[in-house]
Amino acid sequence: MSNDQPPWARPRASDRPNPPPGSPGPSAGRRSPLTGATPGRPGPPPGRRPPPPPAPASADRAAEPAAADPHAGVITGPIKINRPTYSRKSVPGLLAVSAAALISIAALAGRALIGGMSAVAFLVGLLLPLLCVAAVAAGHRYTRSTGGHDAVWSFGIRTADGATVPVSLRTDAPRDALRTGDLVRLDKGRRGSVRAVEVLHTLNGAPVRRVQAHAALSPIQWAGFALAAALLLVSAITLLGWW
Structure with missing residues (x-):
């Protein structure tokens, strides 16, 4: 014989005993899917949601586009x-040191005519401007053979x-x-x-x-200007008789 009860003998929902007053019901502790609140507990105010957490600083830096390089x-x-703006045949440094060498030799000759100058000082004063001109001329020829910066x-x-x-x-x-x-x-x-x-x-x-990039004048031409200034200084010292 089967133990199944007929439908008219099964207990109905209205026949179940009600929970005593003050005790939580069967739906206690469950959150509402609409409000997100738990029955019996105050939920968040209607119409307001908690603000999202702030994004990390690294994410903000990554979102910023890199600045374009203007150069x-x-x-x-x-x-x-x-x-070039000047011809390679034009040698302003060599011309300057050559002119200064002529002035230096003239000053040396004038000082020798006046007297008071030894033979060694005369030879040194004569060879110094000639060596300066020869050095600039050799340097110009070397840079010219290698192409220059023109x-x-x-x-x-x-x-x-x-x-x-x-x-x-x-x-x-x-x-x-x-x-x-x-x-x-x-x-x-x-x-x-x-x-x-x-x-x-x-x-x-x-x-x-x-x-x-390179300058308009080669370094040897700037060296010629520097040697010309030095020779003019030596010429002034010679004329004043300081050596």
Whole structure:
């Protein structure tokens, strides 16, 4: 015989005993899916939600875009290689030291005619300007044979903001050192002059190669001006009879 009770003999929900007053019901401790509050406990005020936690500082820094480098851009247009502003046949430093040597020899000869100068001092004073002229002439010939710093490159760079910056660079680099479409960065000095052009692989990466700029005059010509000033000083000392 089966133990199943007929439907009319099963207890109904209304026949279950009610919980005593003050005791939690069967739904106690369950949160409401709509309000999120627990029955019997005060929930958050209606219409307000707690503010989200602040984002970490590292996330804010990562979200900020990197500032564009105003000295970096792409070479646009053809690269023009112009003639130097002065001819390599023009040697201002050598001319200056030669003129100073003639003045020094004339001052030495005048002092020797007056008297009071030994033969050793006369020979030293005569050889010193001649050696200065010979040194500058030899240095000029050496730099001339190695090419010098006389090529002027002119091109434009388009920066990230769309502006085109004209660039003039004096260098003795090979002709294929810079090409149209290269990503470059300008290395500028204190007065805004371009000291070098760095070719980049990426905008913030390390330079692939560096094209160095040079002054209008070669170092040997500046040495000629310095020696000319020294010879003029020696000439003044000779005329005044201080040695």
